[in-house]
Amino acid sequence: MNEHKNIFVVGLNDFNRERLETLRGAERYRFLGVIEPEAVYDTELFDIGAMLDEATARLEAFDGTIDAIVGYMDFPVSTMLPILCERFGTRSTSLESLLKCEHKYWSRRVQREVIPDHIPAFTAFDPFDDEAMTHIGEAGLYFPFFVKPIKSSGSRLGFRIDTPEDFYHAIAQLRDSIGTIADPFNTVLKHAHLPPEIAAVDGHFCMAEEIIGGWQCTVEGYVFEGEVLSYGIVDSLRYPQVLSFFHYRYPSGLPENIQATMVKLTDTIMTHIGYDNAAFNVEYFWDEVQGRIWLLEINTRISQSHCDLFEKVDGVSNQQVTIDLGLGQRPDMPRRKGEFPIAAKFFHRVFFTDAVVTRVPTDAELAELLADFPGCQIAIQVEEGQRLSSLPEQDTYSFALAHVYLGAATAEQLLADYDQLVARLTFEFDEIQG
Template sequence: MSTGVRNVFVVGLNDFNRERLETLRGAGAYRFHGIIAPEAVYDTEVFDIAAMLEEATRALEAFDGGVDAIVGYMDFPVSTMLPILCERFGTRSTSLESLLKCEHKYWSRKVQKEVIPDHIPAFTAFDPFDDDALTRIGEAGLYFPFFVKPIKSSGSRLGFRIDTPEDFYHAIERLREDIGLIADPFNTVLEHARLPDEIAAVDGHFCMAEEIIGGWQCTVEGYVFEGDVVSYGIVDSLRYPQVLSFFHYRYPSGLPDTIQDKMRELTDRVMRHIGFDDSAFNIEYFWDEVQDRIWLLEINTRISQSHCDLFEKVDGVSNQQVTIDLALGQRPDMPHRQGDYAVAAKFFHRVFFVDAVVTRVPSDEEVAALEADFPGTVIALQVTPGQRLSTLPEQDSYSYALAYIWMGAESPERLLENYDRLIARLVFEFDEIEG
């Protein structure tokens, strides 16, 4: 291994991530460089994949030095560009085909069905531009209620629970209007891959219909290093009562040990079968406590940025450590329970409006005072005065996130108490509210 400084290129590198990266183990021997501006992949819904790949390629070719690693922490479009760039420059990554077996939702379900059929819902692909789509879904054996989502989505966008034909046609209207924002650039990625004919016929403009699954939701964070699958942490995803919107992510998980062990076993089985390698991933699961059944919801081909601070608070280092180590060909050096807190969470402070205009957000001074009064807390406001909530990118279909709040505590109970006290002082105001 080279003893010199190693150049790590981060797609969409922003100041927030740079600060975290500089604290990783071994970071003194790395030099972090951004490629593709963060605003091109974060605060937009328009992704010109071909142009971004060309821009990144030019920047890397022009770099005066070695390209030792190319990484990213974002879902689409970053995750899907990484294998293409890494192959071009000979750096470590999983193959594009193995990545698409995770990210192309139909292909992913087909592959999962081959090895863990009892842990996935009934599913079928359909064309939202087909006027007979609802009939075809019924012919495939799916009946109300079911869930629909694009073949490739980002976050919870364009995901809908369907209880009636009216629900379906409302969802179809939204999907027809907006699906191209992800489908067109995703199809650009598919052109780079060798796809089976059955999968090539189901492009980014298609959707999935799936049997409703539910229960206690969590995420297994893991990686594969030279074929060895390692699950190093499980994070709970807790929702607001009666709605689909997330309330907070909590680490470590409160699930029974036997359930966590079973999820790790399923993770090992499916990731080996996919052929995923030398990269980080996370898998979202449900545990249906009534049926005592584990469901695999979806596979993501990256660490979760939302979890970085949680691992830092509880284990002592952000799980970005995993991404950097793997990209440099090293087995990840993640500590365990060496952080300052026994439990940590990322909270989503939301409003459940159809729309509104923000008239007031907490000032910098108010945010700083709250962070001082609750040590370890990080508050990231997501809105600005005068902003219409419907202009926020990457929201779910039911609410708007006003702020992300990371906190640590000595117990889950104290964590919630502290959050309630903080929120009472974090004041937003609105006008033109549509309920």
Template sequence: MDDYKNIFVVGLNDFNRSRLEQLRGAEHYRFHGVIAPEAVYDTEVFSIADMLQEATTQLEAFEGHIDAIVGYMDFPVSTMLPILCERFGTRTTSLESLLKCEHKYWSRKVQREVIPEFIPNFTAFDPFDDDALTAIGEAGLYFPFFVKPIKSSGSRLGFRIDTPEDFYHAVERLRADIGLIADPFNTVLEHAQLPKDVAEVDGGYCMAEEIIGGWQCTVEGYVYEGEVVSYGIVDSLRYPQVLSFFHYRYPSGLPEKIQDKIIELTDTVMTHIGYDNSAFNIEYFWDEVQDRLWLLEINTRISQSHCDLFEKVDGVSNQQITVDLGLGKRPDMPYRQGDYAIGAKFFYRVFFVDAVVTRVPSREEIDALQQEFPGTLIALQVEEGQRLSTLAEQDSYSFALAYIWTGAKDETELLANYESLASRLNFEFDEIVG
């Protein structure tokens, strides 16, 4: 047993365990779960203090050597890792550098220090302030603009604001639900040394930002011993006329010069932040008409959604990055050694306000489709009898009923395969609210 590296994964589930066990060097690793996966996947209620105590108790009870503590999820997992790693002497970035990415106001402030022309105008506001709209205008932001919490997860509680009525509707939703993340995020902030102006803007605040848009993409990268490495760019393509994602595609179809500029900006901002020995991904927009790049946001982890894409195209899940860095090693990530030239994750969605699911595709139907399209993985996100409004981590405009990962020889084949497959996914609904 002493020959193995013990790697503890916060929120480890069976799906990701199977991926981790296929990584390079995995025969020398033992993966252990810390905190049950349902505590971070199947709820929107997080007690960070309790979770930290539970994780600490589990880790202290382990009789072997703790070689790495890692995670592959956004909040609350990402924000707990620096605290746990510091307690147990394992490798990751500092809590302050992580918060310079995840605290959206602090992040914009430090981005503005080095790449001001690539970020939108922004301001923080208190959604419980009845004069917030006036304050936003005084900060130089006018309709339309976008609002979101200081710390959010996925696309939850993000709204485009075109009119005062839009703003008051968004504020009503924010006041009702922001505490679900604000309260646990504030628990994390108590562990950090914050500048005074940042400390005053806690998790209960929101951001208002100038509208940016264009071709959206995500650069996946890491920092090892101060060296910033960007190893892949994934395109994020939306459904026509709406904000909801249609699919993620790798490798990117962006022009080479735009990809080169994205990598340059990434190096600049991550070096300035002082982020180190951890994975990250940064979302950008390329406004093709104005030939202008915008940095949207920084995430302090690999994207789970991209794991299968890297495996299909490069030969191994980019969870390789997470594990290698957690062990203090330079990542051993292959390049273009996979079975497909292009990979994608599709989001099969309905654009209802609400409904009850009365039928989902059977296991036999799913298996038949996966056999017909080799390399395809279909993961249903709903069950019969479920009300769509009970689904966690949804955007404000649609519900994702299934995730579909697939690969192909080119984009034409990729889209044709998805359209054929999606047309045979038989969901049925009752009590539909359109």
């Protein structure tokens, strides 16, 4: 008798397979890919209808039990999972509850119903409407404000608007590019039962929001059979004077009362949404000056960037949560059973406008660093001969050359080890544009 559980992972790549095979109980699981990772990771063009058809055909043809269908990616993977899980009878939250997180306008509306003091002023607008800026003003939003699609992918097509000129510049780019996300997102919306006021705001619409900021962090958690459980808070720390992320750090250094309030807010909103039997992470700002906590956004998955951090500090990657929930069982994340009291994912960046990479660290150099810094992992993000502007998913200010994962006894030691390591991580460039 076959005792293995067949777990299908949408867009399964080598990074996830290696980590999944180290999870508790992995010897009883068989991890199978559905939809090639290149179709969801290495492109910004998503034919969701074709991908759903392909996944359905693959799963229908499978000669065995389908015990779980999971994924670790944001759009388009996250939005396909409830549709596939419903079709094949596996555990997931409903499509409507997921869209109350991912459809940014719907999400803000349901947040306003229960935690109005913790969200910014907002309104939806049509970027193809020549009177859009007038409508934004009528909704009570004034410069500066932030503009983004109601369904965004990473930080693409997000703009800070300080002047009318900024707005018209943003509108031109939105009109040109929003279809790459809007069209596939609208395919998903057709599968859902939407209230009329939400159905009227489709993927081609945008959001305008009051500017919020502060100390940024992420509450990682899940809902199992209606019970919300937040199991860790990760800080997102930026480079001085710029918006680029410097490192993610776990556990959080926020005051205990602020962390407790964020956990309570998370419980309130996830319960109100009706999200169930799935993982999430909720991003917050703590504005210390105003004494306010702002909810930035809700993501319907674990954060892959946090996997190594949870493994180092708690003893198991947070991917365990997704697998347990997919199989219909209560997750059992250990706490502080890892090798290190504190851990981080650092982004080693250059603040160029562009350049060509002429040298990357050699295998021998990397092996030496891994030996000198126990528990360290280094993921080089560039290749010799590569133009930095060709890198996908970069911010406006810099390029990430490497991701460096470290554990340490204290936050001070963590930063000191990173400084020593990165001083020996040698990259060289040509045609540098500052």
